[in-house]
Amino acid sequence: MLDLGTSLLAAIERDPHALAITDGALELTYREWFARVSAAVSALDDMGLKPGDHLLTLMQNRWENATLHWACQLAGIIVTPVNWRSKPDELAYMLTDSEAKALVYEAASAEAVGATEEALSLPRLIAGEASDGARSLTDLLGLAADEAQPRAKADDWSLMLYTSGTTSAPKGVPRRHQAERAAAVAHVAQNLYGRGERTLGVMPLYHTMGVRSLLATALIGGTFVCLPRFSVPVALAAIEARKVTNLYLVPTLYHDIVHDEAFSRKQVASVKKLGFAGASMTDGLMKKLNAEFEPDLFVNHYGSSEIYTFTIDQTAAVKPGSAGRSGLNQMIRVIPLDATDPDGRAQPGEEGQIIALLDGDEAFEGYWKRPEATQKALRKGWYFTGDTGFYDEDGDLFVTGRVDDMIITGGENVSPVEVESCLSLHPGVLEVAVVGLPDERWGKVVTAFVKRSGNVSETDLDRHCRASGLANFRRPRGYVFVEEIPKSPVGKLLRRLLVSGDYTPERGMAPAQNELS
Template sequence: MLDLGTSLIASVERDPTALAISDGDLDLTYGEWFAKISALVDGLGTMGLKPGDHVLTVMQNRWENASLHWACQLAGLIVTPINWRAKPDEVDYALEDSEARAVFYQDVSAEAVSTSGKAQNLPRVMAGKAEGGADSLSDMLSGSAADASPRASAEDWSLMLYTSGTTSRPKGVPRRHRAERAAALAHVAQNLYRHGERTLGVMPLYHTMGVRSLLASSLIGGAFVCLRRFDVAGALETIEAKKVTNLYLVPTLYHDIIHHQAFTRQKVASVTKLGFAGASMTDGLMKKLNAAFEPELFVNHYGSSEVYTCTIDQNAPLKPGSAGRSGLNQLIRVVPLGANDAETRAKPGEEGEIVALLKGDEAFEGYWKRPEATAKALRGGWYFTGDTGYFDEDGDLFVTGRADDMIITGGENVSPVEVESCLSLHPAVAEVAVVGLPDERWGKIVTAFVKRSQPVEEADLDAHCKTSGLANFRRPRAYVFVDEIPKSPVGKLLRRKLVAGEYQAETARPA
């Protein structure tokens, strides 16, 4: 297996004049971009950074960030990206935990870095106009140097992503060059990407989906079209102007695109492939997207930072809710809830915990400096994902949520995802999230938080659930109308906030 630095050089030599990266008015071919990346590799060496060192990045999806990712692969450094919205204490935590030797950031994260105590003792490099005593990343990229040569092997560490940390401090997930490249190759194959595809680079480079898009683009002589911060109007303008051919987004972003007043089929006419991951997509949203885009391919990816692709479904609308079958580099099973090994399998239709084989080429090997978490998740050569799901009679996987999200009401297990998919098909429901709230009699009651697109009452929604065939014990017993459903920066539903009462009740009924 090639290391990623050698892989990039192969792409440069194969397609030196092809568009490699675009960021606003800036377009660079592979040859032009590699010259700048090589200058950056030289600059990283001048800073005293050595193979095996971690570098923390706190940046949006700008071309300098993508360049740094590739420069680190060539220099043998371990890219350790975090959310550009991180607070000072989060920067401190990541710097201390990863033992990073430098921090790279930009204007939107400058305040957090400048008030981070740990960052003041490290080299600080800023994209754009440098200030506050930081060195300039832009100056490093504009220098000149001989073409860079790879200083890492396929067995070296490439990247360390941090998990979202919804219940505890984020966990570092270190990944090797070979695992990263295997994942990128599988992504190309499973999405049927052609030579020269153009990908909208909006999923952040601190997230597995953003990294996947960046690496996969390079393998096919394709272009990574940067979108620094998601907004629907800007996304539609970029898609049309740069003739983006494929989208790989979380369902929330698709929802915002398809419901925006500026959306037209003409603006997205160049898009032939849709892919989503990061969360389940409701039946209603999937139908709207399929009708609006009429894509050649509509792919559901189910995976994680630890394993990347677990399963893949290349025709998601054919069986809404299905996550498909094991990806090219993986073997997936469902075991009974509470099982300690992967030998006892759940029966078709029986809900259990999803486990992934650690021999898979994309799999991680354990958490960074977290032996307890590693021991809990890695058992007998399998990764216990903490996700619940089941295989149907055809052998297709359905992911029903997190084990912690399961609602037990009156002794019955209710999957929030199933109830959400049912309610999403009502024309007056713009968005919906389902949780279990404490109840003295039932333990928990199924509660639906609904963002309305037009007037609708609880009785209407309950009647819809009855006629759709949803079992009585799964029907919501309470409805709450809200202005917005709380989500993470990458669009993941934050059920815990609803349970904790951290939401904005509807301020005005829809007209």
């Protein structure tokens, strides 16, 4: 298999004059972009970086970030992107853990960098103007340099992503060139991308979805439309101006787009393919997206940083909630919830834990310097995802949540996702999240946190759940109306904050639940 550096050279040879990347007014063809990538490789050489070194980056989705990602692939350097919002203690941890040899950041992260001793001891580049001992990456990218040649092979390390670390310290997920390229090729095939498509580059390049969009776009000679920071008006303007043909976003961003008063079908008329990942999509949102975009293709992609693709459903709106079937490079099983051996199988309709084959081309090989986490997750050639789900009678997978999110109430298992999808279909519900709150009698009580879009009461919502056919033990016994549903920077629902009480009740309402019989 090709390494990623050679893959970029092949893309440049195929489509030298095609538009490769835009960032605001900036436009670069593949040939023009390669000159900037080569300059970045020269800059990394000047910093003393060698193949196999880690380069930690803290940048938004600006063109310099995308350029640096490709430069690392050519130079054989392990790009290690982290959230540009990282706090000093988080930055210090990841710099130390990754054994980073240098750091690249931007003005938005400068305060955290300046407060981190581990960062100040390293060679540094900054996107934009030089500052505080860091040279300007932007200036360096404009210098003349010899055309870069690939220094890595397919089995060398390409990048290391950090998991979100919602329950423990973030874990590094190192991935090889061959796994990254296999994932990009699969992304092209599974989303039916054609040559020259244009994608909105808004998913962060420290997230597997953002990286996949970047790599896949180059493989088809397409255009990566940088959107450094998400806002609905800016996103809609970019989609319309750049004639974006496909979107690959988390459900939260889709929700914000179609519910914004600025949204119009005219602005998104060029978009023919929708894809989502990162979280389950409620039935209500899926229905609205299908009506507003009328896409030719609507893909639910279920995967992770560790193994990019688990399953794919290319007709997501036909069977809402279905994650489909195993991707091109994968096999998936559902085993009993308490099983530790991959050979057991849950029956159709029986909720269990989802595991994925490690022999797949897109798979990682274990966590960085975390043998205990690797041993827990990787067993007998299978990756235990920590997700729960079931196969229906047709053989389609339904993902119901995380093992840790399962609500056990009165001895019954309740999936938050099922209850959320039910409530999302009520017109008075804008967003909803369901958790189990401690209860002396039941162990946990099913509680719904709702952001309202109208004058809807808990009695109305309870009546809706009863009429929908939702099983009695799954009905929420408490409702809390909130200003916002807490989410991570990439749109993942943060249920733990709701459980801990870290949320803002709707104005005029007490932070308590009204139990329903």
